[in-house]
């Protein structure tokens with residue numbers, strides 16, 4: 001069999017690698033490679049994503065370089081069999097030791113970040129009760145559990161209840177921790193807000209919770225991420241992150257509308273519209 005000259009083989013290899021890299025860049029726009037996220041927790045996840053990705057790229061580069069070096073340096077020169085020997089203590093120790101150290105390092109960093117992400121909210125944080133049902137959502141706010149502007153004398157609950165035809169809006173304030181308590185009375189749903197980089201199931205008979213601190217205001221689309229029946233696809237909702245003032249005004253307006261005037265004794269004089 002005719003041997004393909006080395007330089008042609010190398011050129012083929014380089015072309016293949018370049019094509020693979022181009023394909024990667026073409027399919028992955030910046031946002032697809034870097035998921036983003038608007039909460040402190042999402043930013044931690046982003047950091048973890050980049051640490052693992054860069055560590056992987058470094059390993060890929062080193063292994064690839066060693067492979068290419070060995071292919072060139074030790075390619076067949078003639079038909080003589082090269083010297084045969086067994087064992088190579090240092091190399092074998094490095095081949096076992098280095099990956100073990102990398103795995104321990106990545107595991108430790110992941111655990112530290114995961115624990116930070118799963119940090120529970122302080123008791124005084126705003127709590128939102130989320131109930132998933134076939135096929136929409138209810139978001140309930142207890143008037144004496146509103147976070148920084150809680151009025152201890154306030155009583156009652158206001159709720160936003162969506163329908164499959166009318167997506168509900170979940171209001172939350174920016175720059176403060178918000179705790180979500182997730183419940184379901186029928187089947188398993190999943191609370192998924194893409195810009196939180198977070199998804200958590202709502203399971204009948206138990207309460208799942210998580211806490212986020214949003215750092216950007218705006219509307220963020222969200223949806224149920226667990227196939228829960230025929231109209232699962234209609235279980236969309238919007239997370240509306242607003243400034244505290246605007247949040248308080250919304251609460252005051254909803255309290256007046258749902259519970260009548262005077263339900264909210266004093267939320268720093270904010271008024272609804």
Ligand SMILES: [Cu+2]
Nearest residue numbers: 189224228235
């Ligand atoms: Cu669902």
